[in-house]
Amino acid sequence: MDASVLVLNASYEVINICDARRAIKMLVKGIASAEREYEREIHSAHAAFKIPSVIRLFRYVHIPHRTVKFSRKNILLRDRYTCQYCGKQFPPAYLTLDHVEPTSRGGTTSWDNVVTACKKCNTQKANRTPMEARMQTIRKEYKAPHIVHFLHMSKYSAAYHKEWQEFLFAR
Ligand SMILES: [Zn+2]
Known part of the structure; x- marks a missing residue:
């Protein structure tokens, strides 16, 4: 249950990362659908769930623009x-x-x-x-990291979940 789950808005925009427990609650309540799943399953008394890796909200929620502090x-x-x-x-x-x-x-x-x-x-x-x-930077362009990249880098390991990439780099 310590798996992290990428949360998408109804518009597929990345809005957050949460833990599997919270994600499953949202699926059970019918407010989100699983877009991608991990291989692992968890079992409750009545059912077995595949742990979601990416979930998407059914209803669009307005999220104010958040930026990463420059430091x-x-x-x-x-x-x-x-x-x-x-x-x-x-x-x-x-x-x-x-x-x-x-x-x-x-x-x-x-x-x-x-x-x-x-x-x-x-x-x-x-x-x-x-x-x-005569010293070039190794990347062509630098910018503020996407807030979710950043949440992920700071909270979790530097390795991205493969199945998240198409959503994180979509825009
Ligand atoms: Zn150096």
Whole structure:
């Protein structure tokens, strides 16, 4: 019952992650349907259920837009503690934040311009643009993580559930 379940709005938009107990309650109450299931089953006194992996609400619920707080901790988490120049993973103490376009050149302190860099790469890049330093970031684009990616990364392991991906990357 500790399995995590992706919750979709009626529109298929990802809205949350909950545990299997709560998801099954929603199925039993008839307010959601199972879109994907795990192989495992659980047995109650009267019935056996396959544990849902993805559920979808029958009725659309309005969810206010939620954003992930911009912070050092959250940037490291988004980048999975991986230097975005050399591609190696480090413990947090060895990592710094780098402005891809330096602030002196108008680079902003935002999700799309701040990345994780190891101390060595940051020192090497110094106050230069990637072009000047001849150091490209390992990804083309950076942005704020989707709130649910983030919930998942912070609450659970970094490995995504395979069957969630089509929903998480749908938009
Ligand atoms: Zn590095």
